[in-house]
Amino acid sequence: MSTHASHKKRSGLMDWLTTVDHKKIGILYLIAGGFFFIIGGLEAMFMRIQLFKPENDFVAAETFNQLLTMHGTTMIFFAAMPLIFAFMNAVVPLQIGARDVAFPFVNALGFWLFFFGGVLLNLSWLLGGAPDAGWTAYAPLSTTSEGSGVDFYVLGLQISGAGTLVGGINFLVTIINMRAPGMTFMRMPLFTWTAFVTSGLILFAFPPLTIGLFMLMFERVFDANFFNPDNGGNILIWEHIFWIFGHPEVYILILPSFGAISEVVATFSRKRLFGYSAMVFATVLIGFLGFMVWVHHMFTVGLGPVANSIFAVATMAIAVPTGVKIFNWLFTMWGGKIVFSTAMLWAVGFIPTFVMGGVTGVMLAIPSADYQFHDSYFVVAHFHYVIVGGVILGLFAGLYYWYPRMFNRVLNETLGKIHFWTFFIGFHLTFFPQHFLGLMGMPRRVFTYLSGQDLDQLNFISTIGAFLMAIGTIVLFINVIISTSKKYAPSSDPWHGRTLEWAIPYPTPEYNFAQTPLVRGLDAFWVEKAAGNKGMTPAEPVGDIHMPNPSILPLIMSIGLFVAAFGLIYDTMTVVVIGMAITFISMFFRSVIDDHGFHIHKEEVEEDLKGVKL
Amino acid sequence: MDAGQRLTDANFPEHPEKATLEGKNKFLGFWLFLGGETVLFATLFGTYLGLRHMNMDGPSTEELFKLPTVFLATMLLLTSSLTSVYAVLALKQNRVRTLQKWFIITLILGLGFLGLEVYEFMEYVHEGHTFTSSAFGSAFYTLVGFHGGHVAFGCLWIITLLIRNWNRGITLVNAPKYYLFALYWHFVDVVWVFIFTVVYLMGKVG
Numbered sequence: 001m002s003t004h005a006s007h008k009k010r011s012g013l014m015d016w017l018t019t020v021d022h023k024k025i026g027i028l029y030l031i032a033g034g035f036f037f038i039i040g041g042l043e044a045m046f047m048r049i050q051l052f053k054p055e056n057d058f059v060a061a062e063t064f065n066q067l068l069t070m071h072g073t074t075m076i077f078f079a080a081m082p083l084i085f086a087f088m089n090a091v092v093p094l095q096i097g098a099r100d101v102a103f104p105f106v107n108a109l110g111f112w113l114f115f116f117g118g119v120l121l122n123l124s125w126l127l128g129g130a131p132d133a134g135w136t137a138y139a140p141l142s143t144t145s146e147g148s149g150v151d152f153y154v155l156g157l158q159i160s161g162a163g164t165l166v167g168g169i170n171f172l173v174t175i176i177n178m179r180a181p182g183m184t185f186m187r188m189p190l191f192t193w194t195a196f197v198t199s200g201l202i203l204f205a206f207p208p209l210t211i212g213l214f215m216l217m218f219e220r221v222f223d224a225n226f227f228n229p230d231n232g233g234n235i236l237i238w239e240h241i242f243w244i245f246g247h248p249e250v251y252i253l254i255l256p257s258f259g260a261i262s263e264v265v266a267t268f269s270r271k272r273l274f275g276y277s278a279m280v281f282a283t284v285l286i287g288f289l290g291f292m293v294w295v296h297h298m299f300t301v302g303l304g305p306v307a308n309s310i311f312a313v314a315t316m317a318i319a320v321p322t323g324v325k326i327f328n329w330l331f332t333m334w335g336g337k338i339v340f341s342t343a344m345l346w347a348v349g350f351i352p353t354f355v356m357g358g359v360t361g362v363m364l365a366i367p368s369a370d371y372q373f374h375d376s377y378f379v380v381a382h383f384h385y386v387i388v389g390g391v392i393l394g395l396f397a398g399l400y401y402w403y404p405r406m407f408n409r410v411l412n413e414t415l416g417k418i419h420f421w422t423f424f425i426g427f428h429l430t431f432f433p434q435h436f437l438g439l440m441g442m443p444r445r446v447f448t449y450l451s452g453q454d455l456d457q458l459n460f461i462s463t464i465g466a467f468l469m470a471i472g473t474i475v476l477f478i479n480v481i482i483s484t485s486k487k488y489a490p491s492s493d494p495w496h497g498r499t500l501e502w503a504i505p506y507p508t509p510e511y512n513f514a515q516t517p518l519v520r521g522l523d524a525f526w527v528e529k530a531a532g533n534k535g536m537t538p539a540e541p542v543g544d545i546h547m548p549n550p551s552i553l554p555l556i557m558s559i560g561l562f563v564a565a566f567g568l569i570y571d572t573m574t575v576v577v578i579g580m581a582i583t584f585i586s587m588f589f590r591s592v593i594d595d596h597g598f599h600i601h602k603e604e605v606e607e608d609l610k611g612v613k614l
Numbered sequence: 615m616d617a618g619q620r621l622t623d624a625n626f627p628e629h630p631e632k633a634t635l636e637g638k639n640k641f642l643g644f645w646l647f648l649g650g651e652t653v654l655f656a657t658l659f660g661t662y663l664g665l666r667h668m669n670m671d672g673p674s675t676e677e678l679f680k681l682p683t684v685f686l687a688t689m690l691l692l693t694s695s696l697t698s699v700y701a702v703l704a705l706k707q708n709r710v711r712t713l714q715k716w717f718i719i720t721l722i723l724g725l726g727f728l729g730l731e732v733y734e735f736m737e738y739v740h741e742g743h744t745f746t747s748s749a750f751g752s753a754f755y756t757l758v759g760f761h762g763g764h765v766a767f768g769c770l771w772i773i774t775l776l777i778r779n780w781n782r783g784i785t786l787v788n789a790p791k792y793y794l795f796a797l798y799w800h801f802v803d804v805v806w807v808f809i810f811t812v813v814y815l816m817g818k819v820g
Binding site for chain 2: 223
């Protein structure tokens, strides 16, 4: 065997289009999610500008409906979801000591499906108007909506939802089958645990969405009657199906953030996570209860006091495992040597903010009170406290924490702290007043309000806060740009990490671990450090490493569905057939071509090991 | 050993479908996928149960369903599950020609089922029960049609598998593929058992 490279390395664009490497796919998810985050943020800014004074005419009512629909849909499905998948891809295989995910090809497919779903949805702005039925797309609003906006919504979500589903299965199998020797379930880092539970929720929550979207599509494209009362349909079917998906979805979003917070708090308190097993149990319990509470979105529908009461109690029960988590983070910090790095600031800011969102959540879980809060700005304030104050703050903590691992350089701490304080203050300024706007009777999803109703000042403050959040986000992007121009290359372990992802040299080798590590306890890397070892104890000798081949097929499969979607939107069956043919033929090629991957030879691995800087 | 190599009786593992990490991953991943599929069909069943009496001016389930045809279709599909079990048995005994024989019988039975379903749907359309005639029509064709679509996909899948591997023995690469197809086929069969009960039997007496 020669010491020459055992495979041809692709370069530039082709490398990114064909990659099946989880680390690169993580970066792709981060960039695409960041892009959609900006779009969703701009939509939010336009809405806040429209609402900054009464009877404003910055945007028309129709445009406002499109903005609020696209803001919600984009932020949930095309910003928060991919950002979560970005960190799951970048971190989970490293944390469990694996060389890749279980299905690298499917991983790439999941990304491209998500990406083309997002592109499709956002093209609606340019092609006759965006969807305008709210991110929940309630029938009959969605079934009777004019134009093709809602068709873009249905097909964009359908395509990206398929990508999310295969991604969820991939991570479940990865975590069950690919753990390094000694990495038992109860030694897995908490982020991996939350990724595991979230993937389980994806597996069982996304199929109902798939069916709901199919029904909505059949209703709009093929004149079906699921939600049409004139022909025996029932609009409540959509609401049930949507929330049977939709409620687990919010736990899909929040759990990985909990995981990131757990890693950050433990690392920067220089302490083992307090109550690890209770944290694991709470994560699983939240995941389970997440499926039992969807009716709390429908209290005012009139399902009766018995149904409402059962779902109210189930909803309140979720506060218990969530409270367990909050106290465990506090106890982790208690007595720790706390380092207030930027990542830690986000984590510390997260805790009281998320608690406030949780408290309003319990308030909303009381059906009788919910009749007052329903569809008011109180609800808007609540879910932004849990989704921005919870999910996004957690993701920012994770971003500053894992950025060195993903990009081989750290983010500037000063700019990071400016980002934190502007965004954090801006966030509370935006959403805290909205609680009171809601209690004063301002309904959500309205494009304007009258003066003289005491709504002016609070709306004005809210808009100022939104601008502060925008400034904070701009600072983040400046920080990212600066980090690419200068070499901020620290050690391989800039935070004195506890888990396996920090035991790998810089830059992360293609195969992650030259030798699969032997895990000897919770916080595997910390265990070795405490024992005076420089790195992990290998579980195997240096040998040939099997790697998957890159492939363009995931991209082509996704393009096929993208093309077919246009055929469905514009009612052109030939285009549908062409698009589906592209996808099915790619699947056929994937099936019949023998692809055994390649091996990185032992000599190359040994060569790499010589140059290792830890 | 190269995973693409034909296995001999001497080196044949007890579970060829799970003998490699790839095989193990596929095996587990496919079971999980079927879990998701279960929820998918559960949603369709729930919708159907909510809308099955909403036939408006069209025929009701009692007037519509002809149990003899449906019974024949059921028998075809159940038998095809049995024949796919024989194929998997042959897989475990490294008898590739027997495996091919049983999968071809499975395929023929599946195609027979599909033919009956198409015939049945055409009859219903004649009687005024269409996809757009009522909420019952939409729910019926979506649920039963999704199942039929799964059968059709399964037929394409096994055709591809058989042709591609016709002259190859059982290997560690294709053993999981055969096995997964059989799993899928059983799942589709189980869904049909529920459709037969919930849609047809309950439609006659429920």
